[in-house]
Amino acid sequence: MLTGENIVQLVSGLLHWAYAQAGISSLAGVIDPIISAVVMFGFIAVFVMFLVWMERKVSAHMQSRIGPNRVGPLGLLQTVADAIKLTIKEDVKPVNRDKVPYFIAPIVAFVATFMGMVVIPFDKGVVVQDLNVGILYIIAITGFTVIAILTAGWSSNNKYALLGGFRSAAQIISYEVSLVLSVVPIIMITGTLSLSGIVEYQKQAGYWFILPQIVAFLIFITSATAEANRAPFDIPEAESELIGGFHTEYSGVKFAMFFLGEYIAVVVSSAVAVTLFLGGWLPLPYLDFLHIPGFVWFLAKLLLVIYLIMAFRWTFPRLRVDQLMDFGWKVLIPISIINILATAVVWFCLYGKGAQ
Amino acid sequence: MSNLIFYAIAGIVVASGLLSLTVRNLFHCALFLAMTMFGVSGVFLYLNSDFLASVQVLIYVGAVTVIIIFGISLTRNLMDDRAKAMNRQLLFAVLAAAVLTVILFAAIHQSSFVTQEHPMAVTLGTVTSDTQSMTAVEAGASPVFQSVGYLADALLLPQNGFAFAFEFVSILLLSALVGAIVIARKDPS
Numbered sequence: 001m002l003t004g005e006n007i008v009q010l011v012s013g014l015l016h017w018a019y020a021q022a023g024i025s026s027l028a029g030v031i032d033p034i035i036s037a038v039v040m041f042g043f044i045a046v047f048v049m050f051l052v053w054m055e056r057k058v059s060a061h062m063q064s065r066i067g068p069n070r071v072g073p074l075g076l077l078q079t080v081a082d083a084i085k086l087t088i089k090e091d092v093k094p095v096n097r098d099k100v101p102y103f104i105a106p107i108v109a110f111v112a113t114f115m116g117m118v119v120i121p122f123d124k125g126v127v128v129q130d131l132n133v134g135i136l137y138i139i140a141i142t143g144f145t146v147i148a149i150l151t152a153g154w155s156s157n158n159k160y161a162l163l164g165g166f167r168s169a170a171q172i173i174s175y176e177v178s179l180v181l182s183v184v185p186i187i188m189i190t191g192t193l194s195l196s197g198i199v200e201y202q203k204q205a206g207y208w209f210i211l212p213q214i215v216a217f218l219i220f221i222t223s224a225t226a227e228a229n230r231a232p233f234d235i236p237e238a239e240s241e242l243i244g245g246f247h248t249e250y251s252g253v254k255f256a257m258f259f260l261g262e263y264i265a266v267v268v269s270s271a272v273a274v275t276l277f278l279g280g281w282l283p284l285p286y287l288d289f290l291h292i293p294g295f296v297w298f299l300a301k302l303l304l305v306i307y308l309i310m311a312f313r314w315t316f317p318r319l320r321v322d323q324l325m326d327f328g329w330k331v332l333i334p335i336s337i338i339n340i341l342a343t344a345v346v347w348f349c350l351y352g353k354g355a356q
Numbered sequence: 357m358s359n360l361i362f363y364a365i366a367g368i369v370v371a372s373g374l375l376s377l378t379v380r381n382l383f384h385c386a387l388f389l390a391m392t393m394f395g396v397s398g399v400f401l402y403l404n405s406d407f408l409a410s411v412q413v414l415i416y417v418g419a420v421t422v423i424i425i426f427g428i429s430l431t432r433n434l435m436d437d438r439a440k441a442m443n444r445q446l447l448f449a450v451l452a453a454a455v456l457t458v459i460l461f462a463a464i465h466q467s468s469f470v471t472q473e474h475p476m477a478v479t480l481g482t483v484t485s486d487t488q489s490m491t492a493v494e495a496g497a498s499p500v501f502q503s504v505g506y507l508a509d510a511l512l513l514p515q516n517g518f519a520f521a522f523e524f525v526s527i528l529l530l531s532a533l534v535g536a537i538v539i540a541r542k543d544p545s
Contacts, residue, residue, distance in 0.1 A: 101387060133504060136410040143418025147390055150425050154383060166429070169422060176418075193504060 004123025004295040036128045040117055048263045049079040055310050062314040089252040098155035105152035106250060106257035112144030113261045116268040121196045123281045123294035134195040138272060139180055146172050149246050156249035164245020167235055172227055174328040179223035181336035182216040185343035186276050199280035208279040215339045217277045219332055224269030225309055228262055232316035235324060270305040274298060362402055369395035382428045390421040407504045
């Protein structure tokens with residue numbers, strides 16, 4: 001039977017045979033993680049290209065247009081053309097920029113979000129590094145984007161960039177609180193921070209956490225959309241007010257890195273949502289006789305959640321700054337705290353003790 | 357090899373820590389501070405304490421440094437490279453630093469460290485370049501010690517005597533939070 005675990009075992013077996021032939025078996029512990037990280041990078045680069053195409057098709061569909069249809073079949077190669085255009089563009093830099101931070105900021109923004117992908121389990125055993133603090137690690141490492149955005153806004157030496165940077169930082173910090181609080185009930189129930197462990201718990205329990213924790217799921221998706229600076233929470237970029245926000249002064253490859261980072265942030269949040277609330281690689285109930293490999297289920301659920309986040313963008317109007325802060329602090333955070341308390345009380349009544 | 361990694365991390369921490377104190381541009385100071393904190397989390401990772409490493413990044417890079425950047429952005433002469441690096445509180449600062457150093461030295465001197473015989477350390481030395489542990493990793497076993505449960509037991513089990521201190525600190529933080537809101541609240545008038 002074809003499963004993700006078998007593929008990984010096959011590939012790692014081949015690799016270790018190759019190491020033995022080359023006489024570098026002792027370095028396997030160093031080379032293996034590098035190879036898996038590079039594979040993950042290749043996957044995410046292609047996947048993000050597909051997502052940009054998908055976003056344009058979704059928006060076109062919602063606005064009764066056709067969308068890209070000239071480059072390649074169904075316009076699939078449009079993003080490739082765009083990427084080539086971005087990389088050969090002239091890199092325009094402001095004269096009074098703060099040179100080193102200006103250069104580093106897009107790299108940090110991109111790397112920080114990409115590092116979140118490292119702990120996402122695509123199938124049983126198909127994960128670059130299965131940390132047992134996985135969910136905490138993702139929350140922590142993606143926090144670097146705040147510093148990257150602040151640095152980008154500040155080092156551009158442009159008032160719109162600075163305003164956008166500060167708006168963005170304020171927004172990300174505010175919504176990070178509700179994001180973390182919405183995850184807490186899941187951790188309370190499962191008693192583990194490991195993403196694979198949470199999926200295994202859902203397998204044994206026989207239900208996905210979206211059923212008992214629908215409130216947490218809605219809070220998570222909303223906060224994740226806000227964290228990724230996507231519409232309707234895109235006031236940091238707000239083309240019409242801030243002419244692009246923190247990346248106003250960035251062009252060419254550096255802009256591409258912010259762009260890529262934003263899409264990877266969407267992928268990471270959606271992947272975490274799938275893992276926590278939609279059972280990760282588990283098949284739909286009553287459909288496990290089909291023997292569809294787990295990573296196919298995972299990718300299908302991932303695309304569904306990403307479609308949801310894209311649909312938000314083309315459905316809701318942009319919020320004002322004060323509405324945004326009010327919504328985050330006065331609505332989402334109280335609801336998520338109440339959700340934590342309610343979960344604790346219900347689980348205590350049902351099982352009489354904490355997790356495990 | 358592993359000593360080399362430690363000295364690399366420690367070098368980054370010390371160098372960026374010194375730079376964060378001596379660089380004149382306040383914004384650069386904050387960025388170097390973030391780098392220092394990230395380096396400290398690297399030390400935690402090196403000691404196989406993945407929970408502390410994550411929390412270090414989450415709190416000190418994701419929150420404290422960002423608050424500091426917000427704070428210094430509200431001050432004047434932000435871009436000025438000739439700003440004074442000293443101020444009138446020099447004496448108290450030296451005093452506080454001296455007291456902190458003594459406390460840290462005493463704490464480090466008194467605590468007993470995990471050695472190779474400890475069950476925590478058994479998994480540590482054999483993570484890389486060992487075929488046996490590689491198969492353990494492939495079998496799904498994490499090469500890193502389960503520090504979360506260990507920390508929870510150490511801090512929260514009543515017989516270890518830290519539960520009260522733990523709760524006390526959380527109440528302290530809560531009161532600080534409420535106090536901040538009271539100070540930041542607009543005047544009713």
